[in-house]
Amino acid sequence: MIGVFDSGSGGLSVLREIVRLLPDQKYVYLADNAHCPYGEKTPEYIADRCRWITKTLMDKGADIIVVACNTATAAAINTIRKEFDIKFIGMEPAVKPAALGTRTGVIGVLATAGTLKGSKYLASKGNFEDGCRIVEHVGEGFVELVERGVLSGPEAEATVRRSLYPLLDAGADTIVLGCTHYPFLLPVLQQEAANWTSGQEQPCEVRFIDPAPAVARHLVYVMVQEGLLGERQATKALATVVAAEEARALGQPLPPIVRPEIEHISTGDPSGLQNLFSLIFDNLN
Numbered sequence: 001m002i003g004v005f006d007s008g009s010g011g012l013s014v015l016r017e018i019v020r021l022l023p024d025q026k027y028v029y030l031a032d033n034a035h036c037p038y039g040e041k042t043p044e045y046i047a048d049r050c051r052w053i054t055k056t057l058m059d060k061g062a063d064i065i066v067v068a069c070n071t072a073t074a075a076a077i078n079t080i081r082k083e084f085d086i087k088f089i090g091m092e093p094a095v096k097p098a099a100l101g102t103r104t105g106v107i108g109v110l111a112t113a114g115t116l117k118g119s120k121y122l123a124s125k126g127n128f129e130d131g132c133r134i135v136e137h138v139g140e141g142f143v144e145l146v147e148r149g150v151l152s153g154p155e156a157e158a159t160v161r162r163s164l165y166p167l168l169d170a171g172a173d174t175i176v177l178g179c180t181h182y183p184f185l186l187p188v189l190q191q192e193a194a195n196w197t198s199g200q201e202q203p204c205e206v207r208f209i210d211p212a213p214a215v216a217r218h219l220v221y222v223m224v225q226e227g228l229l230g231e232r233q234a235t236k237a238l239a240t241v242v243a244a245e246e247a248r249a250l251g252q253p254l255p256p257i258v259r260p261e262i263e264h265i266s267t268g269d270p271s272g273l274q275n276l277f278s279l280i281f282d283n284l285n
């Protein structure tokens with residue numbers, strides 16, 4: 001069984017990509033929404049939450065855990081890796097694909113304050129700063145919007161503009177979504193990026209990078225390596241990885257998502273998680 005967790009519903013953006021590659025697995029998803037947002041909390045506080053969550057997911061039968069939260073990965077993955085005898089898959093800051101794809105040489109990163117201070121992000125940023133400029137902004141209020149299910153409309157648009165426009169003003173043409181909640185705001189981000197003008201004649205073509213597909217791929221490789229998938233499952237999953245990558249590269253339809261066999265756990269009000277879950281898995285793809 002695959003355990004997946006986040007401070008709230010954001011990790012569903014990662015679960016969606018995992019289920020695309022591993023439709024036949026059993027899942028348990030934990031939203032720690034009684035303690036959300038994690039963004040401004042101390043690493044010690046987040047590590048304590050991650051310990052409790054790991055125990056809960058292991059008690060439920062998880063044999064691998066995806067930390068579908070950039071902030072928790074930054075604050076606590078090293079700690080829980082030392083303390084628990086289970087494999088953890090964390091979020092990766094997608095600076096590399098952004099650096100390879102930018103045309104203006106300016107990359108924007110939207111993430112929480114905790115992620116932007118994390119050593120993993122700082123190291124990955126350091127690797128690419130020679131070739132390009134990296135500008136950052138906290139997605140102020142983004143997590144709260146997604147938790148409330150406000151994914152479009154004037155409030156979402158105004159909130160998105162406040163954090164996105166400083167990055168576009170700085171010349172960013174490629175923007176990393178460094179928090180798993182943010183992909184749910186992608187349509188608004190794209191719309192507001194298209195509306196952004198700064199005296200330029202050409203419409204601004206901005207590319208947003210969501211690391212979730214890469215994390216899902218990495219999970220498949222680790223599960224194969226660890227013998228957590230049977231031989232038939234492993235062959236099927238690896239073939240789906242290849243098919244998904246080819247489809248992405250060619251702009252063709254991705255392998256379909258099926259509603260997974262899943263248990264949800266919320267530490268707070270479960271309604272936000274349930275709504276987003278049905279939005280993803282009842283309106284498939």
Ligand code: DGL
Pocket residue numbers: 006007008010011036037038039040068069070071072112115143178179180181
């Ligand atoms: N979804 C989270 C992340 O990827 C957590 C956001 C938060 O709780 O502040 O960082």
